[in-house]
Amino acid sequence: MLKKQIPAFDCFGKPSEREPMIVNSLTTVSNVLNVTAQQRKSVRLTICPQVTQHKIWTGALEKILNELKTEIGLLNCQFPSEGTKMGQQIVSSCLKFLDESAGSCDPDSASWIRLSPAKVVDSPRKWEDVFEMFNDLINCFKSEKDRLYHLKKIEVMKGGVSQIRDVLVDNSIGYKDARHQESLIQKKLTKTLGHSSQCLFTLLLYYLYGQYTGRILTSNEEKTVWSGVKQLERALGLFKFVWETAGMKGILELQGHLWCVGHEERSIMYRGNAFFLHGISFGPKSTSSKPL
Structure with missing residues (x-):
């Protein structure tokens, strides 16, 4: 045996x-494997364009938010408060934003055959809205951080959101323009997420497995x-x-x-x-x- x-x-x-x-970053993994600095650069340049695809980026965020929503729901049952109710509302608003973002880039939706309207009723939103909501969410549960595992994931992903704060999300535009927005997010994240980024590492786990590892x-x-x-x-x-x-x-x-x-x-x-x-x-x- x-x-x-x-x-x-x-x-x-x-x-x-x-x-x-x-194990929360590529740097940690590379240190264990004795990967050289030059090889680490190659790893990052290879991985980044794959894990920052729009469907991977929004998919990872959506999964974390849904898991956090479940955790907050359980917390609210045990310790109901205005804070938990506020947190639930913020999570729902974040998920709504992601849903709108996905709709604007969905090739199966009717938007790809639609021309941009002459007049836009609602102003386009920016990823800065999500960044601010993440800040509010973290502040909302400062004293409950140890009970909410996925709140720590929100803190990690906030690092990525901060890099795309100025990117618009507009589901009233045509498919071609929507794809440009999607590409802009990928380029900014690919350029700014370093080898030691926990955000990059989280995206890689989602890219490989559709979930996150860890078991006690x-x-x-x-x-x-x-x-x-x-x-x-x-x-x-x-x-x-x-x-x-x-x-x-x-x-x-x-x-x-x-x-x-x-x-x-x-x-x-x-x-x-x-x-x-x-x-x-x-x-x-x-x-x-x-x-x-």
Whole structure:
């Protein structure tokens, strides 16, 4: 078995390997893989035009807002207040903006055959409106930040929105002009989102998987374990994606490690990668001040 060839005790032998690490940017991934500065530039230039496409950009924002809407709804049930009600209204306004933005660029809508009207009744909106709504949303839940996971995602995406504040969203214009607006958003984001941008990283996760990785195992049931393995497999896939995009030499061997209370140690092969399940037991309190 693979577990016998690479014992679990050999993993994380160095203190530096046991330090907590949050994978939230391409820089973090590149540091682990020892990607050079020149290769990082190549990775960013390759990835940016793909993940800043209008449907990816708006799709990621819409998913985050809908997830946040669910979180706020649960919070409102537990702790109803004017703040939660205001937050729900802001989220709904943001989603309405995105819906209008998607409608203006939809080739299946009737707008592509429509000429620009001689007189516009409603003034075109700007992405600055979303930027201001994001600020209001963050201020609205300052004291509830720890309870709202997707509010942190809003803070991340606000960095991208700030780069396109002056871009118009006008669904009364023809298809050709609408595509120009879409292209302008992509160009601005591609130019301004750096390798260390958490916004760029979030867009990449959505581009690759349509969702975001992350899993804490709270049960040792087989279904929960496999769910954790699949989530971790996506995270490992991200490292493989960057490795291949950077044109790195050699073979990248990926391993996944999961910890679960009371679970016996074993190994699993899934899609060509080895996953090690480690058990956690609560024994007598250690007298040592050093981490195990």
